[in-house]
Amino acid sequence: MNDKRVILAQELHDGIAQDLVGLGFSMDSLIATSQDLQAKESLRQVRFSITELIDKVRSEIHQLRTATDLIPEGQEKDVTYELLRVLSEILRNASEHAQASHLSIQIADNGIGGAQSKEGSFGLVGVQERIASLGGDIAIDSSQLGTKISIELPLER
Secondary structure (H helix, E strand, C coil), X not given: CCCHHHHHHHHHHHHHHHHHHHHHXXXXXHHHHCCCHHHHHHHHHHHHHHHHHHHHHHHHHHHHHCCXXXXXXXXXXXXHHHHHHHHHHHHHHXXXXXXXXXXXXXXXXXXXXXXXXXXXXXXXXXXXXXXXXXXXXXXXXXXXXXEEEEEEEECXX
16 A cells, blocks of 8 residues: 555655756756856855755655555556656666666567557657667567567766
8 A cells, every 4th residue: 555645755756856866966067067166156055955955855755754644445546657757766766876878678568569650640759769869779569469669778977
């Protein structure tokens, strides 16, 4: 069973907290490359504020996770939404913490196949364009036994 507060804590962690951490990393990069001492000091002050916000959000996450109100049994979850949040967290960790230079993603289903570009439909085209814009490769293998999508992506360091 999941507690509503735990779900909110997950959302805060995977959303705002991670966005603030990413903003902090960007700020660190700006501080490191800035030649203007006055601008550098202003950026440091903003960085300290971001760190304080991260600490506050983490504290709220901890408080939410220690609560005991439960979601009633049988309440449905949006599987797609939950998987997007999980994958987002995994990808963020691989990109920011793992020091990886390459990422492989493979998703397979046992559906009826048919994953191909269709006139007037831009879903797969958009996916292919996004992967290409990131310097990656995508392979889509689809048959009556299901669809397998493989993505190979360099991670810039």
